[in-house]
Amino acid sequence: xxxxxxxxxxxxxxxxxxxxxxxxxxxxxxxxxxxxxxxxxxxxxxxxxxxxxxxxxxxxxxxxxxxxxxxxxxxxxxxxxxxxxxxxxxxxxxxxxxxxxxxxxxxxxxxxxxxxxxxxxxxxxxxxxxxxxxxxxxxxxxxxxxxxxxxxxxxxxxxxxxxx
Amino acid sequence: xxxxxxxxxxxxxxxxxxxxxxxxxxxxxxxxxxxxxxxxxxxxxxxxxxxxxxxxxxxxxxxxxxxxxxxxxxxxxxxxxxxxxxxxxxxxxxxxxxxxxxxxxxxxxxxxxxxxxxxxxxxxx
Numbered sequence: 001x002x003x004x005x006x007x008x009x010x011x012x013x014x015x016x017x018x019x020x021x022x023x024x025x026x027x028x029x030x031x032x033x034x035x036x037x038x039x040x041x042x043x044x045x046x047x048x049x050x051x052x053x054x055x056x057x058x059x060x061x062x063x064x065x066x067x068x069x070x071x072x073x074x075x076x077x078x079x080x081x082x083x084x085x086x087x088x089x090x091x092x093x094x095x096x097x098x099x100x101x102x103x104x105x106x107x108x109x110x111x112x113x114x115x116x117x118x119x120x121x122x123x124x125x126x127x128x129x130x131x132x133x134x135x136x137x138x139x140x141x142x143x144x145x146x147x148x149x150x151x152x153x154x155x156x157x158x159x160x161x162x163x164x
Numbered sequence: 165x166x167x168x169x170x171x172x173x174x175x176x177x178x179x180x181x182x183x184x185x186x187x188x189x190x191x192x193x194x195x196x197x198x199x200x201x202x203x204x205x206x207x208x209x210x211x212x213x214x215x216x217x218x219x220x221x222x223x224x225x226x227x228x229x230x231x232x233x234x235x236x237x238x239x240x241x242x243x244x245x246x247x248x249x250x251x252x253x254x255x256x257x258x259x260x261x262x263x264x265x266x267x268x269x270x271x272x273x274x275x276x277x278x279x280x281x282x283x284x285x286x287x288x289x
Contacts, residue, residue: 020240076217080190081195093206116253119212122260123173125254137261138209 006045007052011037053106057161064157068114071153079119084141093138095124098133098147103156107162111154121146167274176232180225187221187270204263208256215252 005011018033019025082091102108112123120138127134137146172180190213197210223241230238 017243019241023238023240076190076213079197079213080193083193083200083210083214088200088202088206091201091206093203112257113250113253116256117212117216119216120209122208122212123257124260124264125257130177136205136208144183 005038006041009055010041010052014040039097050105053104053162060160064114064154064161068118069155072118075118075120079138086139090142091138092160094137096135096137096140096142096143096146097127098135098150100126100131100155101151102159102163104158104162105129107158110162111158114154115150172229172232176228180229183221183225183228187218187225190214190218190221205260208260208263212252212256215248219248 015033016035018030018036022029022033062085100108102111110125115121115123115135122136124134124136126132135146135150194212194214196212197213198207201207201210223245227239227241
């Protein structure tokens with residue numbers, strides 16, 4: 001199993017992408033897609049420095065993605081409102097420091113994608129020598145609120161999924 | 165060129181038009197943010213809404229419209245969504261870091277004491 005499918009989620013994703021690209025469920029496409037799904041992960045395995053993580057806790061993951069989606073839509077409207085109606089001088093754009101407990105690189109990658117997809121916040125970097133995240137916030141009112149939100153809403157589920 | 169637009173029922177056309185309208189307005193606001201906001205760190209937040217909600221609305225409209233028009237499931241727009249959501253955050257992070265390091269270098273070239281801290285976090289309480 002592990003020898004031929006180093007990462008089942010990657011294989012499934014490749015097959016899905018292939019079928020979506022061709023917009024068909026014909027046996028020929030299924031066959032070719034399955035072939036790609038087996039061969040590509042094997043060929044690309046040397047390119048992955050870290051071992052693929054087993055896919056755990058799909059429910060927690062689904063809940064995390066759903067709540068991020070809601071958050072993305074909500075902050076989209078917030079940012080639009082600020083751009084349209086707030087004077088740029090009155091904006092309090094700031095860098096804040098968020099101490100992180102999450103250590104797993106896959107988890108951190110997903111966290112950065114979720115934070116950067118949410119309008120109004122941009123992940124800058126993990127400060128060298130520390131485990132603190134530098135985060136740029138578009139319109140900062142309450143620093144502690146941002147830190148609490150990121151830690152409870154995003155980081156906690158990710159620790160559950162990746163750090164164990 | 166006849167796309168067969170007149171054969172689509174209003175029940176399909178109405179949500180498609182609403183979504184397209186919302187998406188275009190969001191994209192316009194994002195572009196406006198790029199023009200209006202004064203400094204770089206603020207301007208980077210403008211296109212973020214274009215990428216997420218603007219592109220999302222237009223892609224959902226496209227899925228509904230072509231599914232109704234061709235009477236089959238047309239969902240390969242999901243691929244565009246996936247690729248945009250995978251690449252846009254990485255690009256935003258790279259641009260942001262490039263800007264931060266540019267400012268760091270400018271600060272160290274000026275040798276002004278105390279200004280080598282680009283981030284300027286709010287004071288610790």
